[in-house]
Amino acid sequence: MQGVNRRPIIQVANVTIGHEGETLLENLCFEVYEGEIFAVLGGSGCGKSTLLKHLIGLMLPQTGHITIDGIQITGCNEEALRQVQQRIGVLFQSGALFGSMTIADNVALPIRQYTVLPEEAITTLVRMKLHQVNLNGYETYLPSELSGGMKKRAGLARAIALSPKILFFDEPSAGLDPILAAELDHLIVHINATLGTTMVIVTHDLQSIFTVAQRVIVLDRVTKSIIAHGNPLQLRDESTDPFVRGFFHRQPL
């Protein structure tokens, strides 16, 4: 964990989340530090993806506060939320590319919206972003003409378009073959190392957790809370909790 300075960039304080009436997770408290790769783990249906939606400001928690890069996004006004959203990038599970636009236009969309760069410079910047995710030459393709892994990488190029301080990933390796998944992991580590981007990854892909994550939290559906946090390798070797052991050793309970 060298190079990680301990300034918290995401603070989650006493947050309870859920859908109308039922709660999924109660009283969550954790921090993500600037420049680290942080993973949120947990079994299916424990509320990982819902937590992600809260962290990126798509849903409001029932109680508690979430602070991102110094701005409290719970109960702030639209303007402040927009500011935060310019500093974060999100890679959705399916890539979430707009089917009617070319790859270049998909990546250029946030750049055109939030900067005043001339069109020529935008073309160069888009080329740089696609180069960073190894998709150079695919500018004029439509999303439907790309494979699943390429769509994901194009989604990543769009997520890093504005050089965000924090990147969120929802199940980055879902639907990718092992080689593509490893390539994506490599890309995540690479971007983190070269640009210092903080990464928050929601996943249950063990292999990728051990390769990329520096710190993890494990969520539990039954107790609706965080049952473990720390370094994934340490948790695998030292945890005594049956669920955590089962999770990291890939064993049935």
Added chain:
Amino acid sequence: MQTSIACGRCSAELVKTADHMMTVRLHGDIDASTAAALLHDLVPRISEPHCAHIAVDFSGILRQSDWSTLVGLELKKTAVRIGAVFTATGVSAYYSRFFQEIPITDPHPLPPQHADTALTRFGAAILKLGSDLVLMVRFVGSMCLAVGSLVRTPKNLRIDDTFTAMQRIGVDALPIVGLISFLLGLIMAFMAAVQLRMFGANIYVASLVSLAMTRELGPIMTAIIVAGRSGSAFAAEIGTMKISDEIDALTTMGFEPVEFLVMPKLIAAAIVVPLLVLYADLLGIFGGLVVGVGMLDLTAASYIAQTLKTIEVFDVFWGVGKAGIFAVLITWIGCFRGFQVRGGAAAVGAATTSAVVSGIFLIILADSVFAVILRYWG
């Protein structure tokens, strides 16, 4: 000669020496907004055509990022354009390869597009129409096969889905069909009254409204409403299933998608649309009655008597029968457009629009055919 430019937290220092060499030293922190401002100021200054060499020094940049590299690449582009040599110094290891690997000019220039002439567009439209027709006929074929297999094994019909479809197509449409037919009857009676009053022929308002509603307007209006409400829904539902691979899932599980998805809708529509038409006829006649009694001093009894005298059982059956055909056409084209969907969300939208437009077209076309048949047969 030395000039400097400052933009927020970053600045650039331009030094021009006698041997036509321009050195640009960048300092500070470059982000999205300063990159734009810096480019705006820098590019015109280094665009002088007699610059033979442009050297950009990045060593003063606090934190090299995509934004600082973007400024460098844009300066390189300018250098290439004016025919100058470009060098970059002090670039971090990660970004130095960008200067070699990112193409400055378009690597894949698009082939020059031939301007579409009216003739080529007409040709393309005809070809599309031709392939569309082939697909349509093929879809009719698979619908016939599905009907055949249902006749052999009726228990394969998805009864629950059929009832749900009946509710969606029929029961849920009652308010709008009722309202429109009532107003249609009202308006028709009102317009007719203005003319017929001059001849003292008020009572024939009843004849006109009842005949027009049962033979033509009841079936047509109901069918158009059903095409707008349900035809579009069929296309959107099946289209979304298509792009999310649900249709493929059905096929792999051994279901015939047409039998599974289209038959319940087809049977439901063929049953409830004629019933909707009867309901529309009644409300249209009731609308006429309101005008007759309210404005034309007719009694309700005489209005109803005149109505019954005018319309024959044949007229009602003719209208209802047409409605059955319209129902089949609407379901057929709605489902067909759904199965045609390829690609993403926009394709579903296009299919929905197309289902309504071609649905209405088919309804009018079929109605004209019926009018011709009636003219020679009736």
